[in-house]
Amino acid sequence: MRRERLSYLQIHPKDNVLVALRDLPQGFVVEFEGKQFALRDAVAAKHKFTIWPLEKDADILMYGVLVGRMNDAVAEGVLITTENLRHASDDFKLGNRKLDWVKPDVFAFVGRTFNGFHRSNGTVGTANHWLVIPLVFCENRNVLTLKSALEEKLGYQVESKDYSDEVDVLIAKYQDGASIDELMGVDLSSAKANKQQKRLFPNVDGVKFLNHDMGCGGTRMDSDALCGLLAGYIAHPNVAGATVLSLGCQHAQASILRNEIAKRDPNFDKPLYIFEQQFEGTEQELMQKAIKATFAGLTQANALTRQPATLDKLCIGLECGGSDGFSGISANPALGYLSDMLVTLGGSVILAEFPELCGVEQKLSDRCIDEATAEKFMHLMKTYNAKAEADGSGFYMNPSPGNIRDGLITDAIKSAGAAKKGGTSPVAAVIDYPELANGPGLNLLCTPGNDVESTTAEVAAGANIVLFTTGLGTPTGNPVTPVIKLSTNTKTFEKMPDIIDINCGTIIDGEETIEEAAHRILEYVIQVASGEIVPKSVRLGQDDFIPWRRGVSL
Known part of the structure; x- marks a missing residue:
């Protein structure tokens, strides 16, 4: 049911500014707590204005907390800007526990379920992906090479347009001698949409190829944190397994990654394939092994199907x-x-x-x-x-x-x-x-x-x-x-x-x-x-x- 749309709002009873909910012109009359005043400035929607006169260095409160202090004295109805307001916030210290809260009515969702992918550790995924990730930036190219080999063939290319057809239209116009103005005016709306190839593994939502610029050359804290982050993705309930490419000599070692995975899932049992280029030798040897392992892992991931899970499995x-x-x-x-x-x-x-x-x-x-x-x-x-x-x-x-x-x-x-x-x-x-x-x-x-x-x-x-x-x-x-x-x-x-x-x-x-x-x-x-x-x-x-x-x- 539609309710009356307000022009302005006081978010919290302690606040001494109002928020404009629509564009308010200069001179707009505001009625608030039994008084009226006219806006001294035009106030665009989303911006704030003063309710009463404020001295220089006066506190500005929003959401019931300190959010800034005035740089100058202002009257009521003045637009708050970066010129007249500076950042300020209250200090904080250890206080008393305030744990009382009013639980919302969830009757409509009690007993409801979603269909997800159940993992052996009790978590439930909302998707089912296979990961291909580098332990160090040196392997980014090899990850992209795997992507080029696998993604389209398996039906995981992005469904949205890649706009290559629009480029083809412009190339044809250019070759026909079109001027710059004519090129700028070309109608590209008729360019055909890309076709999505059918997925070979219908129960696998995607093969995801990650890149990053870390793993070596930085601090050991950074490389250890990277291993923890990647472990979080490999152990994630939305992930069925992973192919990991390592150079071999970097700070982010495969042993660190395995330890981080064990911290998150001591009984980790997903398929995990780790290949080190310096051990494998040639790029061809590395890539052929990675492709075979990834394909084998996808066949395992595809055996999983969505099953009902209660909403407490959502994170x-x-x-x-x-x-x-x-x-x-x-x-x-x-x-x-x-x-x-x-x-x-x-x-x-x-x-x-x-x-x-x-x-x-x-x-x-x-x-x-x-x-x-x-x-x-x-x-x-x-x-x-x-x-x-x-x-x-x-x-x-x-x-x-x-x-x-x-x-x-x-x-x-x-x-x-x-x-x-x-x-x-x-x-x-x-x-x-x-x-x-x-x-x-x-x-x-x-x-x-x-x-x-x-x-x-x-x-x-x-x-x-x-x-x-x-x-x-x-x-x-x-x-x-x-x-x-x-x-x-x-x-x-x-x-x-x-x-x-x-x-x-x-x-x-x-x-x-x-x-x-x-x-x-x-x-x-x-x-x-x-x-x-x-x-x-x-x-x-x-x-x-x-x-x-x-x-x-x-």
């Missing part, structure tokens, strides 16, 4: 990228409600992006189940920020130009909205990168705010679905875990329908509540987890994979 990664001023009041709180629903059902969720938790550390640490967990979270936050500041780029420099343009003026504003994805349940565990984080309940995982690095880490930590909110439009995906995109506003959803799956702008438009949106999203998740719906990022072959070097990345 959902929560991510945001290309955020805007609506992120914290539409898509992110909808994911927060869904997060609480899944925790109530016995499932697990992962909230990452530690630079985007700046300003809400106290609330999150107070929600940790015990003091040791809270202290671990605070230590990771302080250490990370100190490293960033030592390199001349603290958390306060996190917002991108796009974030700022669309209303996220300070890092604390961005963070307070981003943290809404984590709902209200207690924090069950705090996990450092690249460890496993799929225990039941809400897990905090230390990662950068960088979309791809964070998504890459969440999947290594066990996420078998990733929910990714975006206000500006971000095409991020993952090689093995379905990434579902949710727009924070209807305009972006309608403008970029090829990369976004779900519109949460309906909340802003007054078409549904946060709770209703969360129910709709969870229904979609169940269909994706069952293989009934293929998200846009998967259709586009958006297989983004970037390991995190434990340096500064915001």
Whole structure:
């Protein structure tokens, strides 16, 4: 049922700014708490304006927390900008446990199942992939050679157009003597679509060929972390097995990889083939062995079929990228409600992006189940920020130009909205990168705010679905875990329908509540987890994979 669309919103009763929900002209009359005032500036949708006069250095509160301080004294009805507001956030310390929370009504989902791939260790995959990965960047070319040999023949080329037909049209026009203006005006809409070859192994969702620039030449900490990350992917419930290419002399040794796999799955029994080029000798010998092993592994993976699994087998990664001023009041709180629903059902969720938790550390640490967990979270936050500041780029420099343009003026504003994805349940565990984080309940995982690095880490930590909110439009995906995109506003959803799956702008438009949106999203998740719906990022072959070097990345 459609509700009246508001023009502006106070997010939390303590807030001393309002958020414009549509473009408001200069002179627009605001009615708030029994008083009226006219806007002194035009305020674009997603941006904020003052409710009453504020002195220089006055605190600005949003989401009930400190998000900045005024650089100048301002009147009421003034647009908040980077010129008149600077970043500020409250300090944090070990506090009392605040573990009381109101569990959402999950009656509609009790007893529900999804059809997934059951692994021997009790986890359940929402997909069934085979991995081909290099232990060191020296093997990237060989991985790409395997991709060239296998992908199309097995029917795993990307279903979307590769635009080579459009190039053929332009080549023909050029050869016919077309001018530059004529080339620019060519209609390419008639270029034929690519054909998808039928898959040889119908129960295998994909053969995924990963590349990276690590494994040697950096610190041992980086190479060890890489082995942990790759182990997380190999042991992942969405992965049936892997072919690993190693040079042989690099820091990231196969023995380290095997040890990291054992940490995550002591009884690991998936097919795993590791080949070292320096041992095998010629490239031909290496490639022929890798092709035979991969093909044999795919025949084993294809023997698996989807079977019913309860929703507590879901581990959902929560991510945001290309955020805007609506992120914290539409898509992110909808994911927060869904997060609480899944925790109530016995499932697990992962909230990452530690630079985007700046300003809400106290609330999150107070929600940790015990003091040791809270202290671990605070230590990771302080250490990370100190490293960033030592390199001349603290958390306060996190917002991108796009974030700022669309209303996220300070890092604390961005963070307070981003943290809404984590709902209200207690924090069950705090996990450092690249460890496993799929225990039941809400897990905090230390990662950068960088979309791809964070998504890459969440999947290594066990996420078998990733929910990714975006206000500006971000095409991020993952090689093995379905990434579902949710727009924070209807305009972006309608403008970029090829990369976004779900519109949460309906909340802003007054078409549904946060709770209703969360129910709709969870229904979609169940269909994706069952293989009934293929998200846009998967259709586009958006297989983004970037390991995190434990340096500064915001």
